[in-house]
Amino acid sequence: MNRNIIVLDTTLRDGEQVPGAKLNVQQKIEFAQQLKRLQVDIIEAGFPASSKGDFQAVQEIARAMGDTVTITALARAVKSDIEAVYESIKIAQNPFIHIVLGTSNIHVEKKFNRSKDAVLEMGVEAVKYAKTLLPHVQYSTEDASRSDFEYLWKTIEAVVKAGATMINVPDTVGYAVPEEFGELIRKINERLKNLNDKVILSVHCHNDLGLATANTLSAIKNGAEKVECTINGLGERAGNTSLEEVVMGLKVRENYYHCSTRIQTTELVRTSRLLTHLTGLDVQVNKAITGENAFAHSSGIHQDGLLKDKNVYEIMSPEEVGVESMELILTARSGRHAFKNAVEKMGFEIGDANEFEQLFAKFIALADLKKEVYDHDVFYLVAGHRAEAVSDSRLYELESFQVVTNDLSPTATVALKRGGEVLKGSEVGDGPIDALYGVIKSLSGLDVSLKHYKINSISRGKEAVGRVNIQIEYGGKTYSGRAMDTDIIKASAIAFLNGINAALLEKTQESMEEGARAK
Ligand code: KIV
Ligand code: ZN
Helix, strand or coil: CCEECEEEECCCCCHHHCCCCCCCHHHHHHHHHHHHHHCCCEEECCCHHHCHHHHHHHHHHHHHHCCCCEEEEEEECCHHHHHHHHHHHCCCCCCEEEEEEECCHHHHHHHHCCCHHHHHHHHHHHHHHHHHHCCCEEEEEECHHHCCHHHHHHHHHHHHHCCCCEEEEEECCCCCCHHHHHHHHHHHHHHHHHHCCCCEEEEEEECCCCCHHHHHHHHHHCCCCEEEEEHHHCCCCCCECEHHHHHHHHHHCHHHHCEECCCCHHHHHHHHHHHHHHHCCCCCCCCCCCCCCCCCCCCHHHHHHHHHCHHHCCCCCHHHHCCCCCCCCECCCCCHHHHHHHHHHCCCCCCCHHHHHHHHHHHHHHHHHHCCECHHHHHHHHHHHHHHHCCCCCCEEEEEEEEECCCCCCEEEEEEEECCEEEEEEEECCCHHHHHHHHHHHHHCCCCEEEEEEEEECCCHHHCCEEEEEEEEECCEEEEEEEEECCHHHHHHHHHHHHHHHHHHHHHHHHHHHHHHHC
């Protein structure tokens, strides 16, 4: 009989730590709703002690999704972090607290500068405290793969005795190799089952050597019952274990692993595309399962073989991961039903009837203009509409612009709206984007510097849509902005404004928090 493997998705916690992948609350909820359709068992929604914004996002996700999916969030082994997790997830039906503390010599000596016994005691106290708040507590032995085994086990034994119900073994720096990591999990599992066979053994791998999926599968083979992954393998540095790879690895090689998951695999590609749209971070074309070429056969020999029998070169079908229905081509004649279907396929929840009619009117206007409407157009339409709905008087909007480019003095003239005020200005730059960004920067009065600018075409033919991703630095922090439009100058302006708005929102949030603390 197959063993069931529990899948925890940490895209919204470990994945979101990636520079440029920051999502707002609305986007996080949109993504969490798609994770629910994908049927992940657990969503790790964030790190609430890291900022007020993260706390609120975790709370919103727990409120919106906590009745059907298990919700957790991360805490360091300190009371205030544990309280922040508890307060943000307690509304969910079956929440648990996730505590992390290092076990490797380098973490104990360099990060904490304490004795091994003192660090172990910190972990035990943290678990005991978390248990006073919730019945389920996960303990992560950070940097486990580089830890001295006897100290690692001593820690696991102590935290299980203190009440931990899940032990997570992370390969934090992606140092592990499959045979060795599998052996580590086998040894831990053997002792853990003797100690308390109710405690769940979990793994969490990083991809620095490109081995995260292999290490995770090897851990499963050796007894791991739960895996922590992210969509598209998004995560720190080279990323985390890719959820879609592990899930399909188990499904396709069920004869070897004898394990299965609850994941609705036909939602995999849709989830991957939604994340790409939300973060602006593309998946490499040859990425397993979700890359654009993952099911494309170009060599003549392969095509010939496939025409004779699909199984000649195909180990899984594109339909199984949800590829077949991804490309949506709508026209002005597509009715409400087709449009509703397209919105849902992009991973959005349909709002009330009133909102739907507003969206449909926008869709008809777009279809008249573009003739053919693709999935990214639908995405942009809905995301843009929802962003307008939460328009905030602190934020800048593009009212109008004109850019004149030549090799003497490229000039941009821009009008921005902020609340009831309209600000206008002109500036000359080295090129059209330099002029455009120069005038927006002057009008905002913020000393931001552009660190990264990227433009991609995400459509075909003459109706091509340009997607612009930017990163700016302001007050020592990095903020990103994205926008899509058939007019790439307009997309460039809006992306830059979105970056500035992200910085403004964070700064006002921080001053509100300071104000509250001062009272
Ligand atoms: O990589 C890591 O060690 C982590 C832990 C919090 C599980 O992300
Ligand atoms: Zn991690």
